[in-house]
Amino acid sequence: MNGVAQKIYDFVDERIGLKTLEAKMMNEPIRGGSRWAYVFGSVLLFIFIMQAVTGILLMFYYIPSVDHAYASTQFIIHEVDYGWFILSYHFWGSSAMVVMVFAHMSQVFLWGAYKKPREMIWLVGLALFGLVMAFGFTGYLLPWDQRAYWATTVGVEIMDKTPIVGDFIARFLKGGPTPGQMTLSRFFVIHVMILPAALMGLAGLHLFFFRSAGPAGPFRGTTEELKAKTDFFFPRQVWKDIVAMAVVFLTICSLALIEPVQLLEEARPDPGDYHPEPEWYFLFLFQLLRWKIFFGEFGQFVAATAIPALFMLLLAALPFIDRSPERNIFKRPIALVSWAVVMIGILVLTVSAILNREFLD
Amino acid sequence: MANVQPKIKSTVQCVDGTVGEVAHVIADPLSLEVSHIVVRTNGTERQVPVSAIQAAREDVVELACKSDQMAGFPVFKREDYLTSKEVEIPHLEDRVHAEPGEVFVPFPELERSCARRRFFAGFIQVLGALIGLPLVWPVLRFVMKPMYAPYDNRWLKIGNVSKIKTEDVGVQFIFKKSFKDAVIQREEDKNNWVIKASPGTLSKIYRGKDMVFTDQNGAVVWVNKATVPYVAFSGKCPHLGCGYKWRSHKTRGQVFLCPCHLSLYDASGAVLDGPAPRPLDVVPIRVSPTGDIEVIDVEYKAGKSEQVRIA
Numbered sequence: 001m002n003g004v005a006q007k008i009y010d011f012v013d014e015r016i017g018l019k020t021l022e023a024k025m026m027n028e029p030i031r032g033g034s035r036w037a038y039v040f041g042s043v044l045l046f047i048f049i050m051q052a053v054t055g056i057l058l059m060f061y062y063i064p065s066v067d068h069a070y071a072s073t074q075f076i077i078h079e080v081d082y083g084w085f086i087l088s089y090h091f092w093g094s095s096a097m098v099v100m101v102f103a104h105m106s107q108v109f110l111w112g113a114y115k116k117p118r119e120m121i122w123l124v125g126l127a128l129f130g131l132v133m134a135f136g137f138t139g140y141l142l143p144w145d146q147r148a149y150w151a152t153t154v155g156v157e158i159m160d161k162t163p164i165v166g167d168f169i170a171r172f173l174k175g176g177p178t179p180g181q182m183t184l185s186r187f188f189v190i191h192v193m194i195l196p197a198a199l200m201g202l203a204g205l206h207l208f209f210f211r212s213a214g215p216a217g218p219f220r221g222t223t224e225e226l227k228a229k230t231d232f233f234f235p236r237q238v239w240k241d242i243v244a245m246a247v248v249f250l251t252i253c254s255l256a257l258i259e260p261v262q263l264l265e266e267a268r269p270d271p272g273d274y275h276p277e278p279e280w281y282f283l284f285l286f287q288l289l290r291w292k293i294f295f296g297e298f299g300q301f302v303a304a305t306a307i308p309a310l311f312m313l314l315l316a317a318l319p320f321i322d323r324s325p326e327r328n329i330f331k332r333p334i335a336l337v338s339w340a341v342v343m344i345g346i347l348v349l350t351v352s353a354i355l356n357r358e359f360l361d
Numbered sequence: 362m363a364n365v366q367p368k369i370k371s372t373v374q375c376v377d378g379t380v381g382e383v384a385h386v387i388a389d390p391l392s393l394e395v396s397h398i399v400v401r402t403n404g405t406e407r408q409v410p411v412s413a414i415q416a417a418r419e420d421v422v423e424l425a426c427k428s429d430q431m432a433g434f435p436v437f438k439r440e441d442y443l444t445s446k447e448v449e450i451p452h453l454e455d456r457v458h459a460e461p462g463e464v465f466v467p468f469p470e471l472e473r474s475c476a477r478r479r480f481f482a483g484f485i486q487v488l489g490a491l492i493g494l495p496l497v498w499p500v501l502r503f504v505m506k507p508m509y510a511p512y513d514n515r516w517l518k519i520g521n522v523s524k525i526k527t528e529d530v531g532v533q534f535i536f537k538k539s540f541k542d543a544v545i546q547r548e549e550d551k552n553n554w555v556i557k558a559s560p561g562t563l564s565k566i567y568r569g570k571d572m573v574f575t576d577q578n579g580a581v582v583w584v585n586k587a588t589v590p591y592v593a594f595s596g597k598c599p600h601l602g603c604g605y606k607w608r609s610h611k612t613r614g615q616v617f618l619c620p621c622h623l624s625l626y627d628a629s630g631a632v633l634d635g636p637a638p639r640p641l642d643v644v645p646i647r648v649s650p651t652g653d654i655e656v657i658d659v660e661y662k663a664g665k666s667e668q669v670r671i672a
Binding site: 017065066067150153154157158160161168171172174175176177178180181182185268269270271275276277286289290294295296297299300356 | 452455504505507508509510533535542543545547549550551552596597600601602603604620621622623635636637638660662663664665666671672
C-alpha cells in the first residue's frame with residue numbers, strides 16, 4: 001500500500017480494529033486442508049449476490065401490475081440495452097441456485113457434517129433451502145405469461161390442501177379467492193422484499209453458526225494427518241472458491257447467451273395449446289401427482305403435502321436421529337443408500353415428466 | 362504511575378522482602394488503565410492500587426510499603442468484578458495485557474441489585490408487547506382485505522348455442538369478464554365448456570334432479586333445470602385448477618383431457634381416469650329464446666371431492 005492508502009487503513013484500523021477483523025475472517029484453520037468439495041457455500045453466496053444485483057436492475061423497468069407486467073418484461077427483453085441478458089442471467093441464476101443448494105446439501109449430508117456440534121447450521125440451512133424454493137416459486141409468476149399463471153394457479157391450489165391453514169395461506173397468497181392483481185402484488189413484495197431480507201438474515205446466522213462450530217473437515221484421517229494438512233481459509237480455500245465462482249458465472253452467462261429467456265403468451269385463464277408445467281426443479285413433484293396411487297383427494301394430499309412435509313421433517317430431525325459420531329459415508333450404508341434413492345427418484349421423475357410432454361402432443 | 366502493565370504471576374516485593382505474587386489485574390473501564398493489582402499473600406487475595414507500586418519490572422512488582430502493611434489493603438471480593446470477556450469495553454484488550462490470565466473490571470454498583478434487573482427485564486417485555494400486540498389485529502385485517510371477497514353472481518353472456526353442432530361434444534366458449542381487480546378495472550378472458558347433452562348424458566349429470574346454486578348465505582341464486590340439455594362446465598379442472606380441453610384419446614375416444622396431471626372426463630364431466638377427485642363443475646346456465654347463453658362464473662376449490670365454492 002502507498003502512503004495515502006496506508007494512512008486511511010491505519011485510521012480505520014485504529015477505530016474499528018480492521019487488522020484483527022481481517023485476520024479473524026481469513027485465518028480460519030480448515031482441518032485437513034482446503035478442498036474443492038467445500039466451494040458450494042461460497043458459490044451460493046456469490047449466486048445470491050448476483051441475483052440481488054440483476055434483480056435490482058430488473059426493477060428499474062418491471063411494473064408489477066396485471067396490465068403491465070407482461071409488457072414491461074417484453075420491454076426489458078426487446079427494448080432495453082442488454083435487458084435480455086440481465087433477465088436471462090437472473091433466470092438461469094435461479095436454476096444455478098437450486099442446483100448448488102442440492103450440491104451443498106448433498107456434500108454436507110455425505111460428509112456427515114450435520115452431526116453434533118453442527119445441528120444448528122443444518123437446521124438454518126434447511127430454512128434457507130425453503131427460501132430458495134420460495135424465491136423460485138414467487139419469481140416465475142412475475143413476467144405474467146402463461147407458464148407463470150398456470151404454475152402459480154396449480155402451486156397455490158396445492159398449498160390450499162394443507163390441513164387447517166391451507167385455505168388461509170392460499171387466499172393470503174392469491175390476495176383473494178382467485179388469482180389476479182393482488183396475487184401479482186403479493187408475489188412481487190414477497191420476492192423482492194420479504195424473501196431477500198429473510199435470506200440475508202438467515203445466511204448471516206448460518207455463517208455465524210458455521211464460524212462458531214468450525215468446519216467439520218474430512219471424514220477420514222488421523223488427528224496428526226489432519227493437522228499436517230490444515231491450512232487457513234485464505235488463501236487456498238478462497239482461491240478455490242473464486243475459481244468455482246468464475247466457472248459458475250461463465251456457465252450462467254453462456255446459458256443466458258445460448259438460451260435467453262423467451263416469454264410465452266400473456267397469462268389468461270385459458271391455456272390454449274400450452275401444456276402447463278412448473279419450472280424444472282418442481283417437475284418431480286408435478287410428475288408424482290400423475291401417479292395412480294396418488295389419485296383422488298387423499299392421494300393428492302399424500303403426494304403434494306404429506307410426502308414433502310415429512311421429508312423436510314425427516315431432514316430436520318436427521319442430526320437428532322442419527323447420533324452416531326461416525327462421519328465416513330462408506331461406513332454409513334443407510335445414509336448412502338437413502339441419498340442415492342432420493343437423488344435417483346428425483347431424476348427419474350423429472351425425466352419421465354419431460355418424456356410425458358411428447359405423449360401430450 | 363501511568364499505564365503500568367504488571368504481569369500475572371509476577372513476584373510482589375515490599376521494601377523489606379517478597380510478600381506474594383500477582384494473581385489478577387483490575388482495569389479501570391473509563392481510562393482503560395490498570396487501576397489495581399490483586400496480590401495473593403499468605404493465602405489471601407488483597408487489592409493493591411497502582412499508586413502503591415514503585416516499579417514494575419520483568420517478573421517483579423515492587424511495592425512502596427512494608428510487608429506488615431499488606432494487611433491494610435482490602436481483601437479482593439470476586440463477586441464485585443467481571444472478567445473483560447463478560448463486558449463490552451472497546452479497546453480494553455489493546456490497552457491492558459494480562460496474558461496468561463484475566464483482566465477484571467469492576468461490576469458497577471448500580472448493577473448489583475438482582476431484583477431491579479429482573480424488574481427492568483419484565484418492564485422491557487411488557488412495553489415491547491404494548492407496542493407490538495395492538496398492531497397484530499390491524500396488520501392482519503390490512504393484509505386480509507381482499508381475501509374473502511363476496512361471490513360474483515352476475516350473469517355473463519358467453520355466446521350462442523348455434524356454435525354447438527353435435528350432441529355430447531365439448532365446445533369451448535371464451536368470453537370476456539370485466540371486473541374490478543383491487544383498484545384496476547379490467548377485463549379477463551374466461552373459458553367455459555358447453556355441451557348439448559343427449560338424454561343419457563343429461564341424466565348422468567343431473568340424475569333427474571334440478572341443480573340448485575346458492576350464495577354465501579345459502580339463498581338460492583339459480584336452479585339448473587334437469588330438463589335443459591345445454592350444460593356449461595367451469596373451465597377450471599377440479600384436480601388442481603389447470604385448463605382442460607376436448608381432445609380425442611387413443612382408447613377412450615372423445616374426452617375432456619387436462620394436460621397438467623392427465624385427468625380424463627367424459628362428456629358428462631364424470632372422471633374416466635387420472636387424479637381428479639370429482640367430476641367437472643357444472644355452472645348456472647340460462648339460454649334465451651334466441652339461443653344466447655348466459656352463465657354465472659361460479660368457481661369451486663380444486664382438489665376436493667366435495668364442491669367448495671370460492672367465487
